[in-house]
Amino acid sequence: MVSQRILCLAMALSLSGPSQVLLASTAWAAEAPECAASAPLDTRIEAVLAKTDRPETQRANDALRLSETRFVLDHIKPGDHVLDMGAGGGYASYLLSAAVCTGSVDSQNPPKWVEAFKMEPARQALTAARPNVHLVTSDFAKLPPPAAPYDAIFIGTVYHDTYNEDGHDAVAMDKALLAALKPGGLVILTDHRTVDGAGASATNTLHRIDKAQVLSDFKAAGFELVEDSDVLANPADDHSKNVFDPAIRGHTDRMALVFRRPL
Incomplete structure (x- = not known):
């Protein structure tokens, strides 16, 4: 049969x-077995990473990024509508699109990024491979309201970049994210840490941000902090170095936070 x-x-x-x-x-x-509501996290991650339609250059980074992948997908479930904010070439968008199964992913990049880094071919390849991914091209502060509220928003090591847009207002942007989420919806955030007390002073020089600054921003916007994990921490990181320095690239000290829109 x-x-x-x-x-x-x-x-x-x-x-x-x-x-x-x-x-x-x-x-x-x-x-698919990994799309069952009861599927264990390991089963889901194995299935997501096994997809062969992802670019080989991305698949080569899977081992290095596994801890972040586990952290993110532990908060994503089948059927979710997710925003991948500052998606770049789409590494997380590919993973999320498989993890949400029958759900959908909005993969967002600022127009300046798309143009400067010649992202459009990779973005078009992403949507061709994954029909449940939709492209969003907008500045961080001008994200269009979603057609339906998001279950989750992923901000993967780019929250500091939002500070580098002209006229940035962190709390206003975060309030817009709050409004785009369902009650109980999550923001899953990772980013490179500066030395404590540095605030947002190194967002454009070292591409880092103080965790206290992030916590303050989201609290002021009305979010609840529900997880502050050390899964991506690296105390040996030299916080005075640019995150793209070959000596530390891929091994920076990163925060891993989950915020929730109150019910």
């Missing part, structure tokens, strides 16, 4: 419209 999975694949191949492809892909995801 022909399985439902094969029928779904045949439908995706025979129908040309993107909506039909998305329908087939979500039907497949609904049956």
Whole structure:
């Protein structure tokens, strides 16, 4: 007997419209073991990383980024609508799109980034491979309201970059994120730490930010802190170095925080 999975694949191949492809892909995801509500985190991570449609340059970073992947996906569930903020070339967007299964991901980048780093080919490849990913091109402070509220927002080592936009107002931006979330929705944030007390003084020089500054911003915007993990901490990091310095790149001392919109 022909399985439902094969029928779904045949439908995706025979129908040309993107909506039909998305329908087939979500039907497949609904049956995948890693998409079950009871699927263990290890099963979900293994399945997400096993997807062969991701660029090889991204797959080569999986081992280095595994701790962050575990931290993020532990707060994402099948069916979620997620914003990947400052998504760059889409490393996290690929992972999130598989982790949400029948859900969806908005992959956002500022227009200056898209132009300066020639991101558009990689972004188009992302949406071609993953029909449940939608591209958002906007400044951080001008994120369009989502069609439906987000279950989660991921800000992966780019919160400091928001400070480098002209006229940045951190609390105003974070209040907009609060409004874009469902009640109980989460902001999952990682970023490179400065020395304590540095505030936002090194966001454009070292690409780091003081954890106390981040905590203060989100508290002022109305969020609740629900997790402050040391899973990405590295006390041996030289906090005076730029995060792109070859001596420390990929091994910086990073905060790992989860904020929640109150119910």
